[in-house]
Amino acid sequence: MKKAIFVLYFLLFFCRSLFADVAIFAYLNKNKITIGDNIKLTINLEYTNDVKISSAVFENNLKNFEIKDYKFSQGRKKYVLFGRYVKKYEYLLSTFTTGIYPISPFSISFTNPAGIIAQAQTQPLKIEVVSLLDKESVADIKDIKPPVNVKSKSFLYLLSILLLIFLAIFLQKFFHKDLPSVILSEIIDPYKYAVGELAKLESANLIKEGKIKEFFIILTRIVRIYLSKIFEVDIIDMTTSEAIRALREKNADKKFLMDLREFFNFADLVKFAKYIPDEKETIFNLETAKNLIESVRPLPPKISETKNGVKQ
Known part of the structure; x- marks a missing residue:
């Protein structure tokens, strides 16, 4: 039953992105890192060739992180049959402070074929940054052996x-x-x-x-x-x-x-x-x-x- 529900949600999501004028998705390669580790954020923007996309500025949502590298791809056709294009934005992020950092939804404005200005946005994300000495890491660190007790x-x-x-x-x-x-x-x-x-x-x-x-x-x-x-x-x-x-x-x-x-x-x-x-x-x-x-x-x-x- 659960598998059927999951498949249904996936199909609805796929159809929505397939038939919407603009769809934007964001995902992380991992949700939990230690201080100083790198994490990759990918934003996919899909749109039809008859909409006008406003310039996308996603860096404002990443002020809590150091952007170590980034890469943008040009729009290319993804679904030839439906005339859809895709753009990819990739960010390499890092931070040196611990905590839970929510990332607000990324949004983009566009003008649809009817001339109406609309907006599409991603789901919110969350990254947990832990210390090198958190409980999971400490388990790998063995304590110093106690001194040898010389009985004689x-x-x-x-x-x-x-x-x-x-x-x-x-x-x-x-x-x-x-x-x-x-x-x-x-x-x-x-x-x-x-x-x-x-x-x-x-x-x-x-x-x-x-x-x-x-x-x-x-x-x-x-x-x-x-x-x-x-x-x-x-x-x-x-x-x-x-x-x-x-x-x-x-x-x-x-x-x-x-x-x-x-x-x-x-x-x-x-x-x-x-x-x-x-x-x-x-x-x-x-x-x-x-x-x-x-x-x-x-x-x-x-x-x-x-x-x-x-x-x-």
């Missing part, structure tokens, strides 16, 4: 420790990069080397000049170079923990290692944590470095005497 606190602790270790290695290498390189094999007498370098450090007056961090960088490096030669393991660029572990594996005395760790930890505060000790603390650590060097000083070779009193 031990994992966080382990990660923090590893980051601190890497940071300490980086900072230690960074602060040592401007110091002169030392080839351990070229140091014949490590004790003489350490005593000489400590004397140079004291005479440099870094403490008086307030260059405390530079003082501790050089001081700890002297100690590290000295211990590297004494224990035959390179701890120059190791972290404090790595250096203590390496010396422990070389059977260093426990009391010595405790004092050395305390000395290195205090120096790390100055070098990396921006702690500024006073002059008394600085001199105390200088003396501590000297005591550490003395505590592992190699014993001089024993000199034995022969029965003839000749030293060997």
Whole structure:
């Protein structure tokens, strides 16, 4: 039944347009767009060859849109048998504001064969312009995944420790990069080397000049170079923990290692944590470095005497 009604309406509409002096139709390629999309409006004007068409101005009905392009075709015969002509007006429209925009009926005036001025018009149209983030579009946008919940606190602790270790290695290498390189094999007498370098450090007056961090960088490096030669393991660029572990594996005395760790930890505060000790603390650590060097000083070779009193 519905199909029959639709066919009937179509036939009536077709016959009306076919036998009317002038018929005008307007349609859109789509009724709903998003901001910035293009929409095509087509206006068809059909008329007989014995009517006079007034000039058509349809742009006044499109003030809510940006006309990006347009095209008009010349009148041509459509139904040869009935002597009818058709003109086509095409507009490419766009807009950047949301809302529902009604388009008023397009009308055109003409003079029929009897000399009477008449008017024909289209049906009204409506365009809905929606945002890119409307409900239909949002459905295609997936939310950011929630952060991973780490249940094990031990994992966080382990990660923090590893980051601190890497940071300490980086900072230690960074602060040592401007110091002169030392080839351990070229140091014949490590004790003489350490005593000489400590004397140079004291005479440099870094403490008086307030260059405390530079003082501790050089001081700890002297100690590290000295211990590297004494224990035959390179701890120059190791972290404090790595250096203590390496010396422990070389059977260093426990009391010595405790004092050395305390000395290195205090120096790390100055070098990396921006702690500024006073002059008394600085001199105390200088003396501590000297005591550490003395505590592992190699014993001089024993000199034995022969029965003839000749030293060997």
